[in-house]
Amino acid sequence: MAATEWPAMASEPVSRRRALALLGLGGMVMAAGGVSWMSCAAGEPGGGGALAQPQLLTSRDGLLEVTLTAAPGTQLAGRKSSAWAYNGASPGPTLRVKAGDLLRVKLVNNIDQPTNLHTHGLHVSPQANSDNPFVTVAPGSSFDYTIAVPADHPPGTYWYHPHHHGTVADQIFAGLAGALLVQNGPDLPVDDDISLLVTDITLDGAGNVIPPNPMARMAGREGELVLVNGQYQPVVTASPGTAQRWRIINGCVSRVLDLRLEGHRLTQIALDGVFLPAPAQHDRLVLAPGNRADLLVRPADSGRYALISEPYDRGGLGMMGDMMNGGPAARGPVTLATLHSRGPAATPPPLPATLPAPPVPPDTVTARRQITFAMGMGMGFTIDGRSFDPDRDDQRVQLDTIEEWAIVNSSTMDHPFHLHAWPFHVLTPPGTSPAAVRQDVVLVPAGGSVRLRIPFTDFAGRSVYHCHILDHEDLGMMATVNVSA
Structure with a gap:
C-alpha cells in the first residue's frame, strides 16, 4: 500500500468528557491522550495485506556487524507516522546469528531522549559493552556494542529493544524493537519460518504518538492500534498439508496476549526462545509482555482463520483507574492476523516426538x-x-x-x-x-x-x-x- 496521510480526527464524544468532568478530571486527557485516529470518521487503517518480514541481517563467518539508527519517521499500517524506528522501520531489522557468533551493533541515537540496547533473553555478559542496562547513549551520539553469543547458547527466538530506565515504555511504545534469532536448531518439518512481532501504539490523526496520562502509566498503557510486524491485521498464506513455524513475540509495553487460532489448536514447540521437551497442544496460549512462543501451524483444509487475542484481565487500580485506562476487560477480542489456507485438503506432516529442551538445573x-x-x-x-x-x-x-x-x-x-x-x-x-x-x-x-x-x-x-x-x-x-x- 502506498503511504498516505493519517485521516483527520473526529471530535471527542461529549459523554466521555462529561464523565471525566463529573469525576473532577476534566482537565486531564484520556489514557491515550485524547481521541486517536482509531476513533476518527475516516474509519480503521488499511489491513489485510500479505504479512511482510522485516529486513533480515544474517551473520557470516562468525560475525554479524550492523548499525541500528534510532530515529523518528516510519510507516505503520501502510501510513506515514512520526513513530520511532530502527533504520527507518518498525520493527527494526531481524538480526540472525548462530551460537558462538560475535554480534557487533553500532547504536546511533537520533531521537530526543537517551537510549540504549537490551538483547532480551540472551544468556550473555551484562558487563562493559555487552548487554549492559546501565549504558546511556545520549541524543546525537552512538555506542558500539560487542556481544559474544556462547557456543552452547540455545537456538531460538529472542528480541532487542531499548532499556534506558525512565523511558523504556515510551521508546518501545513509540516503535523501537526488533527480532533477534539464534540459529542451528533441529531440523523441523516446516515449509516456512516467519516472525510475528506484536506491538501496540496509539496515534493521533497526524500519525504522532500519543503519550499516556499518569493514570494510564500506573495501570500500564495499552495502545489502541495492535500491529504485527508494523502491519494491521496482515494475512499469512499457506497451503493445506504444509507446516509453518510462527515465532510470536509479545513486544507490547503492557498488553497480555491471550492467543487462539480459529479452527486450530495451537501447537507450541518453544517458550522464550527455548525448545519444550515435546510439542504441546493448547486451545489458548497466554503470553505476557516480553514472552515469546514458537508455534507449528499445520492447516489441513482451505479457509480463512483469524489469530485472535482475547481480552485478558490483569487486574486494576479500582474504578477510577480502570475507567481512565479503558482497561483491557472493557475491550473485545483483537484480530492480530489471518491465516489464509488455499488449495485442496491434505494431511499435514507429523509432529516431532521430542525436542531438544535444555537440561533442568540440579537441586544443589x-x-x-x-x-x-x-x-x-x-x-x-x-x-x-x-x-x-x-x-x-x-x-x-x-x-x-x-x-x-x-x-x-x-x-x-x-x-x-x-x-x-x-x-x-x-x-x-x-x-x-x-x-x-x-x-x-x-x-x-x-x-x-x-x-x-x-x-x-x-x-x-x-x-x-x-x-x-x-x-x-x-x-x-x-x-x-x-x-x-
Whole structure:
C-alpha cells in the first residue's frame, strides 16, 4: 500500500468528557491522550495485506556487524507516522546469528531522549559493552556494542529493544524493537519460518504518538492500534498439508496476549526462545509482555482463520483507574492476523516426538530469597519496599551457584517478572521439580507467587530484574543483582 496521510480526527464524544468532568478530571486527557485516529470518521487503517518480514541481517563467518539508527519517521499500517524506528522501520531489522557468533551493533541515537540496547533473553555478559542496562547513549551520539553469543547458547527466538530506565515504555511504545534469532536448531518439518512481532501504539490523526496520562502509566498503557510486524491485521498464506513455524513475540509495553487460532489448536514447540521437551497442544496460549512462543501451524483444509487475542484481565487500580485506562476487560477480542489456507485438503506432516529442551538445573541450591513486588499510593511501584536505584546492589550472588527465588506479588495487578542475563526454570507447584523449560519472563498473578530456580552461571556482573509491564519498571519496579566470583 502506498503511504498516505493519517485521516483527520473526529471530535471527542461529549459523554466521555462529561464523565471525566463529573469525576473532577476534566482537565486531564484520556489514557491515550485524547481521541486517536482509531476513533476518527475516516474509519480503521488499511489491513489485510500479505504479512511482510522485516529486513533480515544474517551473520557470516562468525560475525554479524550492523548499525541500528534510532530515529523518528516510519510507516505503520501502510501510513506515514512520526513513530520511532530502527533504520527507518518498525520493527527494526531481524538480526540472525548462530551460537558462538560475535554480534557487533553500532547504536546511533537520533531521537530526543537517551537510549540504549537490551538483547532480551540472551544468556550473555551484562558487563562493559555487552548487554549492559546501565549504558546511556545520549541524543546525537552512538555506542558500539560487542556481544559474544556462547557456543552452547540455545537456538531460538529472542528480541532487542531499548532499556534506558525512565523511558523504556515510551521508546518501545513509540516503535523501537526488533527480532533477534539464534540459529542451528533441529531440523523441523516446516515449509516456512516467519516472525510475528506484536506491538501496540496509539496515534493521533497526524500519525504522532500519543503519550499516556499518569493514570494510564500506573495501570500500564495499552495502545489502541495492535500491529504485527508494523502491519494491521496482515494475512499469512499457506497451503493445506504444509507446516509453518510462527515465532510470536509479545513486544507490547503492557498488553497480555491471550492467543487462539480459529479452527486450530495451537501447537507450541518453544517458550522464550527455548525448545519444550515435546510439542504441546493448547486451545489458548497466554503470553505476557516480553514472552515469546514458537508455534507449528499445520492447516489441513482451505479457509480463512483469524489469530485472535482475547481480552485478558490483569487486574486494576479500582474504578477510577480502570475507567481512565479503558482497561483491557472493557475491550473485545483483537484480530492480530489471518491465516489464509488455499488449495485442496491434505494431511499435514507429523509432529516431532521430542525436542531438544535444555537440561533442568540440579537441586544443589545454595541460597533462597523472597522478592516482593508491591504497589502503593502516589504512583509507588517497589520491589522489597524500595524503588529502583542504579547505584545500589539489591542482591549479591556468588558466580556459578544455583539459587531459588520466591517472587511474591502483593498488589492487585499481575506483574511479569523478567531477569536479565540469567534465565530460570519455574518450580510449579512449589516443592516439585522445575518445569522442563527455561524462561526469562513469567507472569506473577495478583496476590500470588511463583518460585524460580536460577543458575547464575558463566557470567559475572551487575544487571537487573523487573516488572515487564514497562510503565511499572519505569516507575521504579526494578532492582539490581550483582553476580561476582
